[in-house]
Amino acid sequence: MSDSQTPAVSKMTDEQIAEIRKDFDFFDRDQNGQIDLQEFIELLTILSPKTKINHVQEGFDLIDGNGDGYIDFEEFLAWWQECWWEY
Numbered sequence: 001m002s003d004s005q006t007p008a009v010s011k012m013t014d015e016q017i018a019e020i021r022k023d024f025d026f027f028d029r030d031q032n033g034q035i036d037l038q039e040f041i042e043l044l045t046i047l048s049p050k051t052k053i054n055h056v057q058e059g060f061d062l063i064d065g066n067g068d069g070y071i072d073f074e075e076f077l078a079w080w081q082e083c084w085w086e087y
């Protein structure tokens with residue numbers, strides 16, 4: 001076990017990460033390992049139906065840490081963690 005190499009994910013168990021991986025794969029409709037804006041809109045529509053569409057782009061940019069227009073699993077995971085610690 002490594003406890004210092006990846007501090008960002010160290011608070012999560014492998015089980016939790018596997019669960020999030022499942023969600024990620026579910027929303028990654030074309031299975032290319034990244035969630036694009038269209039896939040993200042579908043994700044948010046399911047997670048929080050009240051989300052305004054103009055907030056979606058904002059949220060997307062927030063999660064897309066490196067700004068390449070796609071959410072990869074690492075970015076998705078980091079976002080999940082932030083959500084968790086807020087509640």
Ligand SMILES: [Ca+2]
Nearest residue numbers: 028030032034
């Ligand atoms: Ca995709």
Ligand SMILES: [Ca+2]
Nearest residue numbers: 064066068070
């Ligand atoms: Ca990205």
